[in-house]
Structure formats: C-alpha cells, structure tokens
Amino acid sequence: MLIHYLRVIPLLVRMHVRSKMEYRGAFWLDRFAQVLSYGSVFATIGILLARFHTLGGWTLPELALLFSFQLLAYSLGAAMSFVQLRDLEELVRLGTYDTLLVKPFSPWAYLVFSGLNIGYAGHVILAAALMGWAILSVDFTWSVWSVSFLIATLISATLLTGALITMIGATALMWVRSNHLFSIFFGFWELTRYPLNIFPGGIQITLITAVPLALTSSVPVGALLGKSIPLLGDWAGPVALAAGPVWVLISIAHWRYATGKYQGAGG
Template sequence: MSSLRAYFSLMSASLRSQMEYRRAFLLEFTGRFIITGLELAALFIIFENVGNVLDWTRWEVVYLYGIVNVTFGCAEIIGYGLEATVPTLIRTGDFDRVMLQPISPWLFSCGRQFRLLDLGRIAQGLLALGLAFAHLPIQWTLAAVAMFVLTLICNVAVYTGLFTCAAASCFWTTESTEVFNAFTYGGTQMAQFPVHVYRPWLRAIFLWIVPVGFVTYFPALVVLSKPDALGLPPFMPWLSPFIAAVFCGLCALFWRAGLNHYQSTGS
C-alpha cells in the first residue's frame, strides 16, 4: 500500500516537472489527440470501401478498436516510464539510482515518467466503444459483462508485460527495444481486427506467444455473441486471465533476470 502511495507521488512529480515546459506539453497533447483521431478516421474510410471484414461488421471492429486503445492507453500510462526512462538510464549507468530506491525498481521506473497525453488515446478508445455500443445489439448477460471486464484487465496486463519485456531486454543490449516495439505497437494494430483475418503463423504469434490477440479476440466473441471462426473449444474466452497471468509471470522473470544481469557503467 505504501508502495502504491509512493508510486502516485512519483507520477505527480513527473507531471510537475513536465509543467516546467508547458508549451511543449500542450503541443504534444494536441499532436497525440490528432494522431489517434486520424487512426479512427482511417478505420471508417476502410469500411466505406470494403463493407465487412470476413463477417465482422464495421461496428464490431470499432468495438475492438475501442478495447485496444482504452487498454493500451492505460498500459502506456502505467508502463510508459519503463519505455521512456529505462533504456537511457541503463546506457548511461544512471539506473544505479533506481536500484537504490526503497520501492521495487519496476514500480519506481513506471512511476518515473507519466504522460498525461496518453489520456488522449484513452479518450479516443472510449469514444469508439461508445459508438460501438450505440450501434450494436449487445446482450449484457452476466457472462458478457464478466468478459468485458476481463478483456480490459487482461489487455492492460499484457501490454504492460510487453513494456516490461522491452525494458528488461535493455539490460543485455540497449538497442533491442525496436524488436519489442514490433510486438507492442504491431500488436495494437493487429488486435484492432479479428485475428482470423491473419495468416496462421502471424495469428499464432499474437494468440500464443504475445497474447494480445488472444485477450482481445476471444472475449469479444462472448460480448458480441459471435461464432468462433477458428473453431476452437468454447471455453477459450475463459482462458484469457490464465494466458495473461502466465505471460506476465514470464515477463516478471525476464525483468528480474535483467536486474541481476545489470552491469552498470564506470563512474
């Protein structure tokens, strides 16, 4: 609990130091809002031309878009510090300081950088979800509600795990983040469409290795009452929390191994 309090204090400090450069902050916020807005607009343009994506309607895909952006936005707020500070701190050796904190280096790194502008992405996501709900005849059964909540939690967990892995890989080589970005940002692009539109090998990666597809696609089947085009057993959606937990567990182990491998630099 005290760690959590410390984390929020860190976030607020980061916010205050951003406010030292107010104009840059406003510019970035506006930029971020426009970029995510354009993504949503692009989605509508696609559907103006193609109608449906393999029997998923426009609003069903907008629902996926909403889930991905709300959860990715949340994960960015939680884990952006990992992405933004850890690679540089490791390269310069300033990660030493992080190791000397009375709270875990992970939590400390997460709290170290906080971007208010990620709220822009969450806002776009919420807008998309609102639109989707307004246009889709969703039956809010208990299962649908549970799945909706689970998909949010699992997605945030998986994306945060990805940020953690990307940061942890920097303990070995600081140039490695791009590889993980392919999965993180690639994953957000992937998961905006139902996974069965992708080739099997690509689908397998995002279902089983980096399970961003898994925790978006299967729960969506329950919420939107759609048949599984992959023909997998009906309990698949309920596996989401386990898949997410295993993935996060592996990410945590990787992070810990990274900490113990940390070499610092000469002073």
Template sequence: MKLFFVFFKYHIKERMEYRSAFIVGVCAQTLAYAANYLVVWMLMQKFGAINGWSWPEVAFLYSIGLFVYAIGASFTFVQMQSLEEMVRDGTFDIILIKPRNPFYYFVTSTFNNGYIAHLLLSGTILVWSLSQLKIEWNLLKVIYFCLNIASGSLVIAGLLTIIGSLTFRVIRLQFLFRLFNRLREFISYPISIYSLFIQILLVFIIPLAFVNFVPSSFILAKEFQYDGNITYILSPFIGPILFYIAYLFWMSNLNRYQGAGG
C-alpha cells in the first residue's frame, strides 16, 4: 500500500502540471454522465415507474453502479486496455524487471485518478436518492451496503482483468472492452425488466447484477426471483472470489508471455 500511495502522489502532481486540462476533463465527464441521469429521469417521468421501481430507487441503483464502476475501473480499465499496445511494443517488459509482483505494480503504477468525476456525481445523486427513500436502516444493512460497495468494485476489476489477461494470448481484443461497456449499460436499470436470458447472463455468467441490482434489491426490500436469500448472502463474496480468480488467470496468462513478437 505504501507503494500505491507513492504512485498516487506522483499521479496527482502530474495532473496538476496541466491543471486546466484536468479540470476540463472532469467537467466533461461529469456533464456526460449527468446527461445519462437526465435520460433516465425523462424515462421515469414518462412511465412513472419501471417494473415497480420509482425514480429515486432507479437513481439509487444507477448511482451505486456508477460509483462502484469508478472504483474498480480506476485500477483496471485504462490499465488493461493499454496492455494491448504495451505487449505489442514490448514496453510491458519493463514491468517484469521491477522487484514487485507484476500485477500489483502494473495496476498501481498506472492508477487513473480521472474517475473522480464519476465518484463526485454518483456520490451526490446517491446521497440525494437516500434522502428521498424511506429505508429502514440497521447495522446489518449498513455493513451489507459497505461490503457490497467493495465487492461490486472487485466484480468490475475482476471482469476487466480477465479481459486484459487475454492480451497475452490474443493481443488485439479492444472489441471485448466495448462489449463490456455495452453489457454494463444493462445494469443502469432493474434487470427484472429484461428477458430471462439477459437476467441469467447478468446473474450467473457475467455477474454484473451483483454490482448494484442484488444489493439494491436487498436494501430496498425488492423481490428477487433467483432464490433471493441465498443470492443476498452470496453477494458480498462474489467480488473477492471473482477478482481472485481473475488475478490467477492474469498471472497464468502472463507466464505464457514471450515478449514482443514472441
């Protein structure tokens, strides 16, 4: 962790050298996601509710998804996406000569603090939605909420790590990152509105439902058709398990890496 904070300090210093560009970037991302919120709000004004979910509940769901994505992606999205070019050019070899675990060094040395816009916007809307919802909070729900924020972040990081690890075999796979972003759009709304196939995909195959829908359903006391109690209990553990599997998969593929042109 000491190494991470050293990198983090230098990343901040680097961004502050171009302060105007950093501020413009934050504002641009904030406006882009604010527009997404506006689209959801307009839909809710048109239909009133989506499968029993009101606007504050959907805002709560969407905000958790964006907040969790920002945490997980700040360590993995740009890193795994840039891995393709690093492997192709041979610059990834620099990582391998460092006296640290290559995965840990890679994700911490290229930490992306540009996701601050996502955190600020989603955090603000999350607080607003909580003020509008009459949630009966207790110690269990508070702990459950915090654990699922961490677990959801690891789900995002794990899925991106799995995609990135394939670079050592395939090299060119930018389309998978685009596919991931398309799939992530499904959890902007309650997944119960989709067909059975999409629901099974998001719960059992690519577990994006555990990023926000499952914990939101528990906290908001919504019905969940897939053996809800067991799913709720498993939710805080899905992220750590998936991320550990992703890490092992990344390291396994790294062992097959033979250098640029290998």
C-alpha cells in the first residue's frame, strides 16, 4: 500500500502544478503581489522600530528573524493543507466528498497532494530572503547546534501549522460548516509575528495552549536567541521541538474521529 501511495503522489502533484502553471505570467504576477503585501507588513514593523528602537526587547534584525520564521513555517505548512482543507467544507456540503471514499487511496492524501498549493511561492521567497538578511544581521553567534535547532524547530512549526489546519478542516466532516474556524485561526496567527511578551497574560496562555501558534514563531525564535519566554522559561526549546510531532499525532486522531462521525451527504 505504501509503495502504491509513493507512486501515485508524484503524479497528483505533477498534474496540479501543470494546471496552476498554465498561465505563468499571471501566476508570477500574483506571487509578486504577495511579496509586496507581506513586505509592507514588515515595513510597518520597521517603522515602529525606527521610532521606538525595540519592541518587547527585540531589535529589528531579531524581529526580522521572527517574522520570516513565522511566514516560512506557515507557508510550508499551509501549502500542504490550507486550500485543500478549506475546500473540504464544500465537498461535504455538496456530497462530492463521498467520491473520495470509494477511491483506492487515502482521502486525506488525495486532498493534500492533488491540491498542493504552489501559490505560496511568494511567501517562501520573501521569508527566505528576509531570514538570510536577519541571520547575517542579528547580534548572535551562530554554531552548528544553533543552526540545527533553527532547522529542527522550523520543521516542527511547519508540522504544527499543517496539523492545526487539518484539524479545522476535518471538523467539516462532523459539522459540515467549519470554515468560520479559519477566521479565528488567522486572527491569532497575525498576532504571532510579534514577540509573545508584549501581550497580556490571557493571550499568552491562549497562544501557547488552546491555539498554540506562538510555538510556530516567538517561542522557538526566542529560545534560539536566549530571550525570556513567558510561561515556558527554560522549557521553551524542548516544547518548540516537540510541538509539531505531538500535534501531528493529535490531528491524526482528530481526523480519524471526524471520519468516523461522517454520515455522508444523505445524513
């Protein structure tokens, strides 16, 4: 079965990429617009720092590393999940999700890889360029260990992002309607481009526990740079490393539970 999946997945991805690249000019113009959009967000942070010099004790290069880390982790995780799982609500509502259940393939794998979103290329380009500048500019002595920690926590944050989005989308299998939960997700996600310590205690707790998006940004980056992390303290690094794998297991359990509750288009 695994060999069957490994043979089919590249074909699904290749067909989807070809369809998205049919109009290449429009595709890359849209990516350029993404770079300008998120670039303007960071420019706003830069304006704040020009006036106040630091934000929660973070300098501009440190905030650049935080912003780029958050954006890169999100774009990599969402490319494998967001549009695909957002559209699951419509598949369930119209009853077309039932057609996936009769395919000799995992419905989740088919959804994810047949809709792999290369539209996040603009996010990745901006985040990678900004991260490169931040790494060279931040007042920090890099080592093999710190680089390894940065890469490992980035992978963990990517997994966590995909897991949370998967859980939100899977809820449609039980409730039919679940896309309103994405509004809550992105509301909190926008907060995580800033240091955790600038927020009130209630928001800090929420961003670490119920909506653990701080684990995709200021917690791993703060632990890397030796910042004081609210609530977690010295546990920030280990928690950031473990968060992704743990939430992937939780999302798998949630997907299976939601699938078991799914009653089909006929109710």
